[in-house]
Structure formats: structure tokens, C-alpha cells
Amino acid sequence: MNDFLPHDHGHSFRFENMPKTEEFLAVSEIFKQLCDQTRIKIFWILCHCEECVINLSSMMGMSSPAVSHHLRQLKTYGLIVSRRDGKEVYYKAADTEQAQLLHKMIEKMVEISCPAAG
């Protein structure tokens, strides 16, 4: 990759293992789900219980369309799943490696970044 860089700083490392552009894109799309304070909180909640939209709206202090919008995003990327029961639709975190990794990541990052957190 850096065979023709403006400057040669002499490192021999040639990035053989560097993910491809599409791979960086795919990963950034997933991380994009955790960019937003609202979405990360919704995801965290859904990692701990199953909830319907109206309750999530209440917890978040937001309108249901806004919450629904975030839920759709999370679902599109396979981080959460839903089921309908009567009038309500229940959401919870998907049982996938990705979702579990993100969940762990969030809790670890809270630990590291917010030392006062108990």
C-alpha cells in the first residue's frame, strides 16, 4: 500500500493485514449505531430486557416516531430483533456475536471512560 508514499519513513510494515475499504466501511456502519447517545441507550436497554416502543419512548423522553426511527436503524443492522404481540411490538437485542460484542464494548468503555461510575 505505501509503496508510493510521498515520504519514506523507513518502516517495513506494509499493511498486509489492513482491512479493505469495504471492510472499513462495513465496520464503520456498525459503529455508527453506537454514535448516537439515544441509540446507544436504547441498545443497552434492549440488551437487558425486552421492551415495547411506548415504554422505550417513555424511558427516553422522546416521541414514538423518533424511537421507532432508531429501532429501525438498529434492526436494519441486525443488532436487535422484534416480535409483535397484540397491539405492541417488542424489541430486544439480537442473539448474535456482533450484538454481544457491542454490548460488552459499551460496558467496558463506560468503566474505562467514566471511572466515577459505580
Add this chain to the structure above:
Amino acid sequence: MNDFLPHDHGHSFRFENMPKTEEFLAVSEIFKQLCDQTRIKIFWILCHCEECVINLSSMMGMSSPAVSHHLRQLKTYGLIVSRRDGKEVYYKAADTEQAQLLHKMIEKMVEISCPAAG
């Protein structure tokens, strides 16, 4: 927290361990650094070597102001550090728990999300 939710679905879990709003915000700010394809790639590179702006620009196929902008963001959040040597400024990943966690996270997520990746 959910003592007064519109619906009571009967879970006893009361989110005692739920991070506070500020904590979700802080974490989302950090993940925001990995939201962008460009920034995540820059960060990955800087986890593997030290580089100057002009080389990063070349690798990314972007103008130096754009790269500089991303570098400033990453630096503001403590994910990378810089040193000047002559005319050039060299950047590399910070030696912090946060940066290492993010680095591991990126590589793991590439593995999981891009199975074809070698």
C-alpha cells in the same frame, strides 16, 4: 427507572446498573470517532505505525486539511498523539486503555462482520 412506564410487562429488572445519561453521552462521543470510514481507517493505520499527515493524505486519497481535521478530532478525544519532527508532524495511536480497546474492537468486528476477510 421504569417505575412509571406506560406499560408494566412485569420484569423485575429495574436498571440499577444502567449508566447515567452523561455516561452514555461520553461513550457515544468516543464511538463517534469510529463512525466515519475515513477516521476508522486513519486510526487503524496509526495503531500500526507512526505517520505524517502528507503520507496519511496520500493513503486516504484526501486533501491534507481533511485529514488534519480528522486527526484533530481523534487527538481531542485522546485516541492519538502527535510529535513534531522538523517540518513534519507524526501521529500515532495513544498508549491508553481506550485506544487499545477500540483497536481490538475494530479488528474483532472486521473478523465477525467480514467472514471472507483473510
Add this chain to the structure above:
DNA sequence: ATTATATATGAACAATTATTCACACGTTTA
């Protein structure tokens, strides 16, 4: 059955924010 109500989603819009570029400026070296 028809109507009304509750829940959730979709679409259009506005407001905010992010990304990138081009240009100008500051710093360092030759």
C-alpha cells in the same frame, strides 16, 4: 359488523451537525 381506541410505522419537512474542499496563514528547514 362498525366504530373507536391504542400501538407502531412511514413520509415529508425543518433544523442541526458532519464532511470535505479551497484558500490563507504559521512554522520549520534549506
Add this chain to the structure above:
DNA sequence: TAAACGTGTGAATAATTGTTCATATATAAT
């Protein structure tokens, strides 16, 4: 001086977020 490298600023474009209004779906009431 002059050239190379990097950064700050402003502008243009694109993306994100949340609101409002309308629509679907399911249950309950009359």
C-alpha cells in the same frame, strides 16, 4: 528568501435527528 508541511477558517454539500401528520394493525366497545 524560498519551499515544504501542517493547521485554521469559511463555504458548499451531505448526512443525521427529531417533529408533525398520515397510515397500518390489532384490540375493544357498542
